[in-house]
Amino acid sequence: MAEEESARLARIKANLRRRALIHDSIRDFFRGEGFLEVDTPLLTPAVAPEAYIAPFSVNGWYLCPSPEMHMKRLLAGGYGSMFQICHCFRKGERGSLHNPEFTMLEWYRHGANYLGIIEDTERLVLHVAASLGLGTTVGYRGREIALTPPWPRVTVRQAFLSAAGWDPVSHPDEGRFDADLVDRVMPALPADRPAVLADYPAAGAAMARLKAGDPLVAERAEVFIGGLELANAYSELTDAAELEGRFRAEMERRRAEGGPDLPMPRRFLDATASLPVCGGIALGVDRLVMLFCDAASIDEVMAFPRDWA
């Protein structure tokens, strides 16, 4: 074995051992909740069209950028609350918090909305902390973060008004949204607590349903801990026609950006008609492991990130 590789593997061994414990702890939590563990394909003929998520294509098929559509097809088939830990693939995503192949934890709770899913997340993270022998705090990058629920919630509108000085809900500006989120809003989130950003502008609804009584925002929430964007939760949209309209809009945006065309995910849209009311979330397992290993880079919690694969 090359010297460099063996030194690297020795250096991250404690992190990878801890990672295995975290995977066990996640499974233990969801079994305790009565969730079914499922296993959906990584190789798939269609993906959810999203403007800024580029799938890898393989002989006309795709490597799964998210297990969402298959899991919802199982939900539509009456499988009830479920979870999955699987690899996902997103082309071009590489940085200290990104690897083009990464591990996602996704779960759906039958009958829940996005806030119920955030409560699941609070309990899950505490459960993982406890199973690692930690109390209710975790030290990350020199800060002690108190994990005790409830985590502070702030609406996207409030967070942008106070940190960036504009309202992305009443005055949507997609050109500024992502840059201000990263440069202004995220740095202003509490450093010693997890934070929940809720109620995204309708333009960023993705597959979340719009809020009853406030259709300018979607029932979508994101969890941030220690500067890490950890998870993204929805009250799932169950209206197939509305979903198809959003997919078409995303396809248009992809085209405008010069991205390759994607097929319409017909089987998923057909199943959406039978999708029960549910909430769901995608949580980046690598980032959760980073948090509990006090790792600055995703490479420190992966056996073989891209540049070592």
Added chain:
Amino acid sequence: MMEISEVARNTKLMIDGAPYTVEEVNFVKPGKGRAIYRLKLRNLFDGMAREITYHSGDRVEEVSVTSHEMQFLYEEGGHYVFMDNETFEQHTIDKKRIGPKALFLKEGITVSILIMHGRIIDVNLPKFVELAVTASAFTTKTDTVTAQQKMITLETGATVGVPAFVKEGDIIKVDTRTGTYVERTGTKK
């Protein structure tokens, strides 16, 4: 043109008419949002650092910059003449373009030269060069010279602060990045 997502460390880019080397790519992306690429760049002409932010879908111009080992032959009419160690082709560069590094350029040494479109754009000296002291005991009252230090002149014309024991005819090792004395390595016979 090249997609911004393909840019990596050491990629060479042409920006506003000047070649840059990419020293760092900082990738940031909200899960559902647009990727942001913060590039730390260095201008290959003047060495100045610069940061530019790009977004997914942006395209940049890659430029071919190649590195060649060359021997410094001589100076002639305000130009330096180098010979490629592999092809024996000769290349010249205006003395002014090399800057202060030229003070440590000794005939016969091998340097690494960056070529873009057939033109020399940078000369990289070895980190250390050994040069003979041609004039010593040069006294000065400037603050940089301590009681234990004195200024000497080297065979290439550079002046360097050295410990008092260094004398004319000694060979000393100089750090070309800082222009400072490292050690005495011998005496010229």
